[in-house]
Amino acid sequence: MFYSTQSIVIHSIMIKVLVNGFGTIGKRVAEAVQKQEDMRLYGISDVSKGPEMETLLSPKGELHKVDVYASNKEGAEKLRKDNVDIKGTIEEHSDEIDIVVDSTPSGVDKSNKENIYKPNNLKAVFQGGAPDDIAEVKFNADANYQEANGENYVKVVSCNTTSLSRTMNTLEENFGVDEVVANLVRRGGDIPQDGRGPINSIIPVTDVPSHHGPDVKAVMPELDIKTLAVKVPVTYGHVHMVNAELEQDVNEEEIIEAFEKNPRINLLEAEKGFDSTSKVHEMMRDLGRKRSDMQETGVWKETITVEDGTCYWIHMVHQEPIVTPDTIDALSSLLEVERQPRSRDKTNTA
Amino acid sequence: MFYSTQSIVIHSIMIKVLVNGFGTIGKRVAEAVQKQEDMRLYGISDVSKGPEMETLLSPKGELHKVDVYASNKEGAEKLRKDNVDIKGTIEEHSDEIDIVVDSTPSGVDKSNKENIYKPNNLKAVFQGGAPDDIAEVKFNADANYQEANGENYVKVVSCNTTSLSRTMNTLEENFGVDEVVANLVRRGGDIPQDGRGPINSIIPVTDVPSHHGPDVKAVMPELDIKTLAVKVPVTYGHVHMVNAELEQDVNEEEIIEAFEKNPRINLLEAEKGFDSTSKVHEMMRDLGRKRSDMQETGVWKETITVEDGTCYWIHMVHQEPIVTPDTIDALSSLLEVERQPRSRDKTNTA
Numbered sequence: 001m002f003y004s005t006q007s008i009v010i011h012s013i014m015i016k017v018l019v020n021g022f023g024t025i026g027k028r029v030a031e032a033v034q035k036q037e038d039m040r041l042y043g044i045s046d047v048s049k050g051p052e053m054e055t056l057l058s059p060k061g062e063l064h065k066v067d068v069y070a071s072n073k074e075g076a077e078k079l080r081k082d083n084v085d086i087k088g089t090i091e092e093h094s095d096e097i098d099i100v101v102d103s104t105p106s107g108v109d110k111s112n113k114e115n116i117y118k119p120n121n122l123k124a125v126f127q128g129g130a131p132d133d134i135a136e137v138k139f140n141a142d143a144n145y146q147e148a149n150g151e152n153y154v155k156v157v158s159c160n161t162t163s164l165s166r167t168m169n170t171l172e173e174n175f176g177v178d179e180v181v182a183n184l185v186r187r188g189g190d191i192p193q194d195g196r197g198p199i200n201s202i203i204p205v206t207d208v209p210s211h212h213g214p215d216v217k218a219v220m221p222e223l224d225i226k227t228l229a230v231k232v233p234v235t236y237g238h239v240h241m242v243n244a245e246l247e248q249d250v251n252e253e254e255i256i257e258a259f260e261k262n263p264r265i266n267l268l269e270a271e272k273g274f275d276s277t278s279k280v281h282e283m284m285r286d287l288g289r290k291r292s293d294m295q296e297t298g299v300w301k302e303t304i305t306v307e308d309g310t311c312y313w314i315h316m317v318h319q320e321p322i323v324t325p326d327t328i329d330a331l332s333s334l335l336e337v338e339r340q341p342r343s344r345d346k347t348n349t350a
Numbered sequence: 351m352f353y354s355t356q357s358i359v360i361h362s363i364m365i366k367v368l369v370n371g372f373g374t375i376g377k378r379v380a381e382a383v384q385k386q387e388d389m390r391l392y393g394i395s396d397v398s399k400g401p402e403m404e405t406l407l408s409p410k411g412e413l414h415k416v417d418v419y420a421s422n423k424e425g426a427e428k429l430r431k432d433n434v435d436i437k438g439t440i441e442e443h444s445d446e447i448d449i450v451v452d453s454t455p456s457g458v459d460k461s462n463k464e465n466i467y468k469p470n471n472l473k474a475v476f477q478g479g480a481p482d483d484i485a486e487v488k489f490n491a492d493a494n495y496q497e498a499n500g501e502n503y504v505k506v507v508s509c510n511t512t513s514l515s516r517t518m519n520t521l522e523e524n525f526g527v528d529e530v531v532a533n534l535v536r537r538g539g540d541i542p543q544d545g546r547g548p549i550n551s552i553i554p555v556t557d558v559p560s561h562h563g564p565d566v567k568a569v570m571p572e573l574d575i576k577t578l579a580v581k582v583p584v585t586y587g588h589v590h591m592v593n594a595e596l597e598q599d600v601n602e603e604e605i606i607e608a609f610e611k612n613p614r615i616n617l618l619e620a621e622k623g624f625d626s627t628s629k630v631h632e633m634m635r636d637l638g639r640k641r642s643d644m645q646e647t648g649v650w651k652e653t654i655t656v657e658d659g660t661c662y663w664i665h666m667v668h669q670e671p672i673v674t675p676d677t678i679d680a681l682s683s684l685l686e687v688e689r690q691p692r693s694r695d696k697t698n699t700a
Contacts, residue, residue, distance in 0.1 A: 181531045181593050183533035183578075183591040185535050185552055185580055185582065198626060198628065199628075200583070200584050200585055200586070200628060201584060201586075201626045201627050201628030201629075201631075202535055202582065202584055202587065202589045202626060202627045202666070203625065203626040203627075204589060204591075204620070204625070204626070204650050204653060204664040204666075206620045206625065206650060206652040206653050206664075208652075208653045208654075208655040208662045208663070208664070209655065209657065209662055226593060226657075226660065226662070228533075228591035228592075228593070228653075228662060228664060229591075230535055230589050230591065230664065232535065232552065232582040232583070232584065233550070233582070233583050233584065234550050234551060234552055234582065234583065235550055236550070236551075237552065239552045239554060239580050241533040241554075241578035241579075241580065242578075243531050243576060243578070270554070270556045275553060275554070275556065276548060276551045276552060276553040276554070277551050277552045277553075278548065278549075278550060278551030279551075281551075300554050300556060302556040302558075303554060303556050303558045303578075304558075305558040305559065307559065307576075310576065312558045312559055312576070312578060313558070314554040314556075314558070314578060314580065316552070316554075
C-alpha cells in the first residue's frame with residue numbers, strides 16, 4: 001500500500017515533456033528526458049519521417065516505445081502516409097502535455113509558437129536557431145538558470161554561446177571578467193550533413209563582430225565580449241581561441257581549479273595525446289558515449305595561460321549535444337521544479 | 351658605342367643571386383630574381399633532385415637555362431647520380447656570387463651559414479623556418495626595410511608574420527596601434543604536402559600565446575600583439591581574425607583607404623563572390639597567376655569594422671608565395687642597392 005501511495009506521489013510530479021522536431025537536438029533531448037527521474041517523455045512529434053526517426057523508432061532504437069504525434073494536421077497526413085502510427089496532433093493532446101521542447105527548423109519554431117503553443121497554453125523551450133524575439137529570456141544553465149523561472153517561453157542559446165557562457169560564467173563567478181576577445185573556428189557541418197561544405201576552404205563570417213558576442217551578453221548582460229568567426233572543413237567540434245582580461249590577479253592553477261569544479265567543463269590534456277578535435281572525438285568513442293557525444297565544453301589544459309594579467313585558453317565544443325543538458329535544465333527552470341543542483345549532469349554525461 | 355657602354359654600366363650593378371634550397375620558397379624566389387631588372391639569377395643549388403627541379407629544369411620549365419650547383423660535396427655526388435649537370439659547389443664559385451637566398455629546410459640553414467656562407471664571406475637571406483638566432487635582424491619590407499642595410503645575414507619573417515606585419519605597419523604608420531589580439535587559423539599543408547594532416551580535425555597550438563606575436567615584434571618592437579593559433583584541413587591560405595585598438599579615432603573608410611594604398615595588400619570583396627579562401631584561390635587561377643599564387647595579404651573589405659574604438663578585420667595569407675617580394679627586398683636591403691620604392695611589386699604581382 002505504502003509503495004503504491006509513494007508511486008502516485010512520484011507520478012504526480014513527473015513533468016510530461018513533448019519534443020517537437022526530431023532532428024539533431026530533438027532526438028538527444030528526447031533520450032535525455034527519458035533518463036530524468038522527474039520527467040516523462042510524453043512523446044515526440046514532427047511533420048514527416050526522416051532517417052533519424054526510422055532508426056530510433058525501429059525495434060532496435062532507443063525510442064521504439066515512445067508515442068509519436070504530428071506537429072499539425074498536414075504533418076499527420078504525411079506521417080500516416082509514411083506508415084507512422086501516430087496518436088494524433090499536439091493540439092489534440094495539449095491538455096496532457098506540461099511543456100514542449102521545440103527543436104524544429106528556424107522559422108518553423110516561430111510559427112509553432114503562434115499557432116500551436118500560445119493558443120493551447122503550452123510552455124515551450126526553443127533552441128539557438130530560433131529568432132531572438134521568440135522568447136524574452138535566453139537561457140544558459142550556468143549563467144542564468146533562475147531567470148527562466150515561471151516564464152512561458154525560453155530560448156536556449158546556441159552551442160557556441162553555451163560553451164562561452166559556461167567558461168565565462170565560471171571565471172566571472174570566481175574572479176570577475178573585464179573584457180573578452182574570443183575568435184571562433186566553426187565546423188562546416190555535422191556528420192550526416194554531407195550536402196554542406198566547405199571542402200578545403202575557410203569561410204570568414206563577414207558580419208563583424210560576429211553575433212556570438214551579443215548572444216553571450218543575452219545571458220550575461222554585464223560581460224564585455226567581442227567575437228569574430230570563420231568556418232572550416234570539419235564535422236566534429238568548433239574551436240574557440242579566447243583572451244580574457246580578469247578583474248583579479250590569478251594564476252593558471254586557480255583557473256584550472258575553477259574549470260575543474262564545473263562538471264560541464266572537461267579539461268583536455270594535449271600532452272596525453274588528446275591534442276586535436278579528432279583525438280577528443282576518439283576519446284568519446286572509446287568511452288562508449290552514445291554517438292561519441294561530448295556534452296561538456298572541452299578546455300585544453302595546457303593552453304590555459306596567464307600573462308600580464310591576460311588569461312588565454314583554447315576550448316572545443318561538440319556542437320550537436322552540448323545544449324542537451326541546458327535544455328533539460330530549461331524545462332525545470334520554466335516549471336520551477338526543485339532539483340538537486342547538477343543532478344542532471346549524472347544522467348547526461350554517464 | 352653609347353649603347354654598349356650603357357649595357358656595361360647596367361651589367362656592373364647586376365646583383366648575382368644564388369638560391370640555395372629548391373623548394374616551395376626557393377623556386378618562387380629564383381623565378382622572381384630572374385624578373386628583376388637589377389638582379390641576375392647566378393644559379394640554384396640543392397643536395398638532391400626533387401620533383402620541383404625535375405619540372406622546372408625540363409625544357410618546358412621556366413628555369414631550364416639556369417645553372418645548377420651543389421650545396422656541398424655530398425650533394426654534388428647525389429645530383430650527379432641523378433644526372434643533373436651541375437657546375438660545381440657553392441664553395442667553388444663563392445667569389446662569383448654576391449648574395450645567397452637560403453631556402454633550405456630548418457636546421458640545414460644554420461649549418462649552411464656556419465659551414466658555407468661564413469667561411470666564404472657570403473651574405474645570406476634566410477627564411478621564416480630558420481632558427482631565430484641565425485640573424486640579428488628579422489625582416490619585413492613594410493616594417494623595417496632599412497634595418498637590414500649592410501647586414502651580412504637577415505631572416506625574412508614567416509608567411510603569417512609577414513601578413514601581420516604588413517597590415518600592422520600600415521595601421522601603425524597611419525593611425526598608431528595600441529594593442530592587438532590576432533587569432534590564426536592555419537592551413538594544414540601546401541598542395542603537394544599530401545603526407546600532412548589534419549583530415550577533419552582542428553589542432554590547437556598549445557604553446558599559448560603562440561610565437562607569431564613575438565615574431566611580429568621582431569620587426570615591430572613597439573607593437574603590443576598577442577596571438578593564438580589552430581591548424582585546420584585546408585591547403586590554400588591561413589586566415590587571421592584581428593582585433594586592433596588604434597591610437598587615433600578613425601572610421602572604416604580611412605582604414606580601407608590606408609590598406610588600399612599598400613600595393614602588397616589586396617582588398618577582397620566577399621559581396622562580389624570572393625567570400626572564402628577557395629573563391630580567392632579561384633580568382634588567382636582566373637587571373638592566370640602562376641601556381642595561382644597570391645603574393646599580397648588579402649583583407650576581406652566587408653570585415654573591416656570599427657566599433658567603440660576597436661578595429662576588426664579578417665585577412666587571408668597564401669602561405670607559399672607571400673614572402674617572395676620581401677625576400678627580393680631583403681637582397682637589395684642587405685646590399686644597400688637603391689631601388690625605386692615598390693618597383694618590385696610590379697614584377698611580383700604582374
